Amino acid sequence: MRLENVAFRYRRRDPWVLRDVSLSLPPGRVTEVTGQNGAGKSTLLRLVAGLRSPREGLIRGRPTRVGYAPERFPVDQPFTVNSYLTHMAAIRGIPTGGVRTWAERLGFEHLLDVRLPELSKGSAQKVGLAQALFGEPELLILDEPFAGLDAATREALPTLIAGFAADGTTIVVSDHQRCIEALPDVDRLRVANAAVTRLDAEEDQTPRPVEWTVLEVVVREDEADTVETKLRADGYDVRRPER
Numbered sequence: 347m348r349l350e351n352v353a354f355r356y357r358r359r360d361p362w363v364l365r366d367v368s369l370s371l372p373p374g375r376v377t378e379v380t381g382q383n384g385a386g387k388s389t390l391l392r393l394v395a396g397l398r399s400p401r402e403g404l405i406r407g408r409p410t411r412v413g414y415a416p417e418r419f420p421v422d423q424p425f426t427v428n429s430y431l432t433h434m435a436a437i438r439g440i441p442t443g444g445v446r447t448w449a450e451r452l453g454f455e456h457l458l459d460v461r462l463p464e465l466s467k468g469s470a471q472k473v474g475l476a477q478a479l480f481g482e483p484e485l486l487i488l489d490e491p492f493a494g495l496d497a498a499t500r501e502a503l504p505t506l507i508a509g510f511a512a513d514g515t516t517i518v519v520s521d522h523q524r525c526i527e528a529l530p531d532v533d534r535l536r537v538a539n540a541a542v543t544r545l546d547a548e549e550d551q552t553p554r555p556v557e558w559t560v561l562e563v564v565v566r567e568d569e570a571d572t573v574e575t576k577l578r579a580d581g582y583d584v585r586r587p588e589r
């Protein structure tokens with residue numbers, strides 16, 4: 347899909363949140379949207395999802411099946427998790443059996459009979475994610491999906507997202523926590539001063555923390571000295587067992 351010279355502000359006299367935004371979001375690609383608080387990331391995602399319409403410009407080629415997980419899932423609804431998700435599936439014409447599958451994948455199957463207002467923040471986030479993910483969306487928009495998630499789900503989500511991308515889904519994610527960077531091939535956009543710019547990997551100067559791990563390598567005894575010398579020359583820390 348494409349955005350062509352899109353401009354948006356919430357009210358007529360408000361300042362523009364986005365101006366003259368042109369970009370394409372190809373199928374099978376994951377696009378990460380970055381920017382400071384209040385820059386307009388959620389607004390851009392709402393425009394892409396079709397929840398808001400541009401004041402100026404055009405959005406072309408939006409796929410029919412759209413999955414959207416908002417930054418904050420609206421829990422003030424008098425339903426249980428199961429009845430909410432079953433209802434959401436039914437109005438989208440999706441087999442309701444998928445509800446339990448997604449509840450299990452995201453680890454909240456024990457909460458299916460809990461009412462939405464009683465959910466913790468992270469569990470509510472998972473329900474919001476589930477309703478976006480089921481139904482094989484062709485366009486998947488996730489607004490800060492990692493916020494409030496437990497470690498297991500945070501680690502599992504990039505793989506789930508990559509699976510959708512491999513199936514050709516267009517994916518747009520805003521991600522303050524930079525969890526999506528675990529994926530090898532992500533397009534990056536920055537929202538600032540009402541403009542959206544594409545970041546090339548080299549342009550992105552944000553320092554990333556280096557994480558170290560221990561790797562045990564087994565080599566032939568008569569090659570051990572050579573390998574050790576090579577690894578040290580490459581800047582690695584080498585420890586050999588006592589003989």
Ligand SMILES: Nc1ncnc2c1ncn2[C@@H]1O[C@H](COP(=O)(O)OP(=O)(O)OP(=O)(O)O)[C@@H](O)[C@H]1O
Binds near residue numbers: 357382
């Ligand atoms: N419903 C609304 N009505 C009026 N103004 C709004 C509305 N939602 C957002 N805004 C304004 O639009 C601008 C962009 O907000 P937006 O939520 O898109 O930013 P964001 O980059 O997602 O921020 P954050 O990182 O804090 O989530 C802000 O100035 C905000 O106050």
